[in-house]
Amino acid sequence: MIFRQLFDAQSATYTYLLADATAREAVLIDPVFEHARRDAALVEELGLKLRFTLETHVHADHVTGASLLKRRLGSSIALSKACGAEGADRYLVDGDTLEFGRHVLEAWATPGHTGGCMSYVLADHSMAFTGDALLIRGCGRTDFQQGDARQLFHSVRERLFLLPDDCLLYPGHDYRGLTASSVGEEKMFNPRLAESIGEDDFVGYMNNLGLAHPKLMEVAVPANLHCGRPEREEEAPDEQDWAPLSYTIAGIWEIQPNSLEENLTRVQIVDVRGADEFSGPLGHIAGAKLIPLGSLTSMTDTLSKEVPIVVVCRSGARSAQAAVLLRNAGFARVANLAGGMLRWRAQRHSVRGGMD
Ligand SMILES: N[C@@H](CCC(=O)N[C@@H](CS)C(=O)NCC(=O)O)C(=O)O
Numbered sequence: 001m002i003f004r005q006l007f008d009a010q011s012a013t014y015t016y017l018l019a020d021a022t023a024r025e026a027v028l029i030d031p032v033f034e035h036a037r038r039d040a041a042l043v044e045e046l047g048l049k050l051r052f053t054l055e056t057h058v059h060a061d062h063v064t065g066a067s068l069l070k071r072r073l074g075s076s077i078a079l080s081k082a083c084g085a086e087g088a089d090r091y092l093v094d095g096d097t098l099e100f101g102r103h104v105l106e107a108w109a110t111p112g113h114t115g116g117c118m119s120y121v122l123a124d125h126s127m128a129f130t131g132d133a134l135l136i137r138g139c140g141r142t143d144f145q146q147g148d149a150r151q152l153f154h155s156v157r158e159r160l161f162l163l164p165d166d167c168l169l170y171p172g173h174d175y176r177g178l179t180a181s182s183v184g185e186e187k188m189f190n191p192r193l194a195e196s197i198g199e200d201d202f203v204g205y206m207n208n209l210g211l212a213h214p215k216l217m218e219v220a221v222p223a224n225l226h227c228g229r230p231e232r233e234e235e236a237p238d239e240q241d242w243a244p245l246s247y248t249i250a251g252i253w254e255i256q257p258n259s260l261e262e263n264l265t266r267v268q269i270v271d272v273r274g275a276d277e278f279s280g281p282l283g284h285i286a287g288a289k290l291i292p293l294g295s296l297t298s299m300t301d302t303l304s305k306e307v308p309i310v311v312v313c314r315s316g317a318r319s320a321q322a323a324v325l326l327r328n329a330g331f332a333r334v335a336n337l338a339g340g341m342l343r344w345r346a347q348r349h350s351v352r353g354g355m356d
């Protein structure tokens with residue numbers, strides 16, 4: 001079998017590619033919207049036919065790449081019936097199976113992190129993809145999307161822990177850099193769910209986690225309830241190749257600080273904050289042109305259409321709006337600086353003015 005573990009650094013999400021090495025049929029578990037191009041390229045380079053994308057659940061922290069991959073590669077979208085999403089090609093219930101070449105994945109309902117969580121287990125029980133039901137030395141939170149700590153306890157202890165001790169576990173996320181575990185290991189060392197821990201202890205622990213909601217939750221959940229179909233039906237208008245960019249569910253191209261640093265001399269930087277912020281404590285990027293968002297549409301004739309534009313603000317929100325305005329004004333090559341000046345500074349890129 002061909003197996004690849006892929007990572008999204010923004011949400012610490014793992015995507016898994018599994019394929020039959022002979023039949024060249026593949027499935028992709030939990031693809032991420034911003035990486036649809038990367039994932040499609042890998043599938044094509046390996047000479048695979050993507051049969052399905054599978055979701056372990058309706059994610060709250062990132063948007064699925066399922067719809068983009070379906071459009072690019074003709075894959076079918078499969079997810080649990082209980083998760084309530086629309087637009088899939090196949091709705092799975094506990095016990096369903098999915099074939100790729102001579103391999104088979106079993107769908108196991110493992111609710112608790114969300115009401116519709118599903119784990120995918122290779123039919124020989126050598127590998128399980130547990131989504132956020134069981135993380136390495138942890139588990140998914142249970143405080144939204146019909147989460148239920150008691151249900152999660154039963155999903156893990158009475159289902160996943162019945163797999164053989166040497167069954168490898170691949171989670172939906174890891175926030176600390178671990179990549180895989182095994183059933184035996186988690187039975188012994190999981191601080192929340194190890195076999196020595198009782199149900200009431202677990203429930204008490206989970207009901208008092210006190211975590212902030214995921215930053216992207218309000219964007220991600222509605223988008224995932226439509227399998228990540230972009231708001232604008234036409235995909236990423238005019239593929240842009242002047243820098244490594246990613247296309248967001250909101251229909252905006254983004255550039256990360258490192259990529260902008262490498263392309264500084266080849267772009268026009270337009271800072272759309274107010275003049276006071278431009279010369280304030282966050283400083284600005286050397287060479288940036290100050291055009292506050294409110295003045296942008298009346299000042300587009302001061303910008304060149306020949307040179308790509310990167311728009312910048314404090315956090316990336318106003319500049320996202322600026323990117324849309326510029327595109328509507330006929331600028332084809334525009335990208336938003338992801339995370340704005342805050343991320344630029346946090347990643348220690350140089351600034352003009354400002355304070356340390
Ligand atoms: N800070 C992260 C939070 C991510 C989060 O809450 N992740 C969920 C999975 S979708 C979880 O269960 N996390 C468990 C944990 O953080 O212990 C974000 O804003 O995206």
Ligand SMILES: [Fe+2]
Binds near residue numbers: 057058061113132
């Ligand atoms: Fe999750």
